[in-house]
Amino acid sequence: MPDVTVAPLRLPGDRRKSRAWFASHRAAELGVLVVVVAWAANFIVVKAANREIAPIAFAFIRFSFSALLLLALVRWREGSIRMSIRQVAPILALGAIGFGFYQMLWSTALQTIPAGDSAFLIAGTPVFTALFASVAGSDVLTRRKLAGALVSFAGVGIVVAGGPGLGLAASLLGDTLTLLAAACWAIYSSWGAPVLRRHSPLRTTAWAMVGGSLVLAPIGLIQAAATDWGSVSPGAWAGFAYSSWGRPSCRRRSSRPSWRVAR
Numbered sequence: 001m002p003d004v005t006v007a008p009l010r011l012p013g014d015r016r017k018s019r020a021w022f023a024s025h026r027a028a029e030l031g032v033l034v035v036v037v038a039w040a041a042n043f044i045v046v047k048a049a050n051r052e053i054a055p056i057a058f059a060f061i062r063f064s065f066s067a068l069l070l071l072a073l074v075r076w077r078e079g080s081i082r083m084s085i086r087q088v089a090p091i092l093a094l095g096a097i098g099f100g101f102y103q104m105l106w107s108t109a110l111q112t113i114p115a116g117d118s119a120f121l122i123a124g125t126p127v128f129t130a131l132f133a134s135v136a137g138s139d140v141l142t143r144r145k146l147a148g149a150l151v152s153f154a155g156v157g158i159v160v161a162g163g164p165g166l167g168l169a170a171s172l173l174g175d176t177l178t179l180l181a182a183a184c185w186a187i188y189s190s191w192g193a194p195v196l197r198r199h200s201p202l203r204t205t206a207w208a209m210v211g212g213s214l215v216l217a218p219i220g221l222i223q224a225a226a227t228d229w230g231s232v233s234p235g236a237w238a239g240f241a242y243s244s245w246g247r248p249s250c251r252r253r254s255s256r257p258s259w260r261v262a263r
Helices: 010-050 054-078 085-110 114-124 125-136 144-159 170-198 202-225 234-253
Strands: none
Touching: 010 085, 010 114, 010 234, 054 085, 054 202, 054 234, 085 114, 085 170, 085 202, 114 125, 114 234, 125 144, 125 170, 170 202
16 A cells, blocks of 8 residues: 655644744844844944034933933833942943943044944954853853854954955054954943843843943043034934934844843
């Protein structure tokens, strides 16, 4: 008697689940694409706006207002913003690195190198994150990840060396500051992941922004006082609004795997 293969019976419910999975998968891919475009545009937008608004003043105003807004949101959603010194101190320290020093290094470097070069160098952040996360104990560095990290570092090295079509040779200092900024964000992501096991992402991000704002405040206030705000063009204000609300909102939504504000 010949063998007969019977295909599994698909029920209507299975089809609906399959369609729902594909729909959610496509929506996720579209969301990632939107985030990539938003992040890429931010390099150009910030560089243009910083011609009229000093970079650290720009960052200080962004993050101080964002911190206040998020703290108000925490108060509304969770009932209180209170945390003990023991709880909040590590978050403030991580925020000082991930928001404060990162913004100081990145925005300052952006004034000396092209936006495209800055984007290429910041792309080294996942490499630093993979390495630092293994040290922090928030992830395991496998051979495959190590190989990927080495290949990525080699790519960044080629870019730093002055690849064709890129102007990296114009400012070695700018390149170095940008790589240091990438390392700052990697530290924030790697050592911040365990914090999310104890506190909500919203609370953690709000207090981290407070830490970043405190670092940015001294130089930011000096630059803000020296800025002729009356001469700032609508385009620069539009860039400020985009960088403050458009990009960060995308960043928060995309951030599970670097602790997000986060991953």
